[in-house]
Amino acid sequence: MAPRVTRTGTVRPQGGGWELAIWYLMRLTGLGLFVTALAHFIIVHFIYDPSLQTAKWITDERWGNIAWRTVDWLMLTFVVFHAFMGLRSVVQDYTKGGTRTVLTMALYLGAFVVFAMGTIAVATLNFPVKP
Amino acid sequence: MLLRYRGSEGMLAWAFHRVSGVAIWAFILLHVFDIWLVGVNPDLYNELLSVYASPIGRVVESLLGAALLYHALNGMRVIIMDFWPSMTRYHKQIWYVNWVLFAVIGLPILVQIMAPAFGLAAPFTFGGQ
Numbered sequence: 001m002a003p004r005v006t007r008t009g010t011v012r013p014q015g016g017g018w019e020l021a022i023w024y025l026m027r028l029t030g031l032g033l034f035v036t037a038l039a040h041f042i043i044v045h046f047i048y049d050p051s052l053q054t055a056k057w058i059t060d061e062r063w064g065n066i067a068w069r070t071v072d073w074l075m076l077t078f079v080v081f082h083a084f085m086g087l088r089s090v091v092q093d094y095t096k097g098g099t100r101t102v103l104t105m106a107l108y109l110g111a112f113v114v115f116a117m118g119t120i121a122v123a124t125l126n127f128p129v130k131p
Numbered sequence: 132m133l134l135r136y137r138g139s140e141g142m143l144a145w146a147f148h149r150v151s152g153v154a155i156w157a158f159i160l161l162h163v164f165d166i167w168l169v170g171v172n173p174d175l176y177n178e179l180l181s182v183y184a185s186p187i188g189r190v191v192e193s194l195l196g197a198a199l200l201y202h203a204l205n206g207m208r209v210i211i212m213d214f215w216p217s218m219t220r221y222h223k224q225i226w227y228v229n230w231v232l233f234a235v236i237g238l239p240i241l242v243q244i245m246a247p248a249f250g251l252a253a254p255f256t257f258g259g260q
Binding site (some may be wrong): 056083 | 183189
């Protein structure tokens with residue numbers, strides 16, 4: 001028998017629909033971020049010192065090939081969904097009525113802006129000119 | 132909700148998860164903005180980078196890393212309990228295991244991040260430069 005109360009997180013919504021889809025996607029993107037975000041942190045804080053990561057280094061090395069850009073764009077996709085839907089849960093816990101609606105809409109708008117800025121950054125930065 | 136403290140491990144695990152999550156969300160806003168600067172204003176990005184690489188910047192990075200690692204490990208605990216509800220019986224034990232993993236994974240990374248701030252190491256690179 002499944003317990004009625006979980007110890008952390010959001011209880012699985014009953015009856016399907018969007019809320020259940022979001023519930024599953026929070027866990028799926030969480031798994032994706034467990035791999036991509038932790039690997040990202042280890043690369044940029046453990047393998048390479050932050051002081052070395054100049055704009056030139058990002059253009060020439062870190063984002064010098066399309067594979068890393070693809071991985072980082074995938075991470076962006078996961079994190080925008082996970083972070084903003086997480087904030088939506090926080091908003092739903094502490095607000096109601098008009099405040100909740102306004103804050104939730106602001107979050108959706110913010111998510112769109114962050115996703116657009118990140119996508120523009122990863123897609124439009126010039127590749128290094130190989131000699 | 133956050134302040135109505137009940138004091139059990141489950142409550143603490145949940146509260147830390149929420150606080151670390153909101154902190155990481157705030158950093159994501161900053162981080163997407165700084166990477167956006169690489170293309171549109173590389174000089175400003177490089178200036179911001181020198182703040183990140185300063186001793187205080189390194190302390191903040193360490194706190195960010197701690198939030199990220201806690202959130203990641205406790206997230207796995209949530210997933211385990213959501214998909215294998217019988218494991219909820221062991222939610223405290225899983226939380227304690229998480230803290231062991233947190234220390235074992237986190238301490239070497241903490242040393243690596245903070246050492247240059249104390250002049251104990253040159254800025255490192257394992258990947259060649």
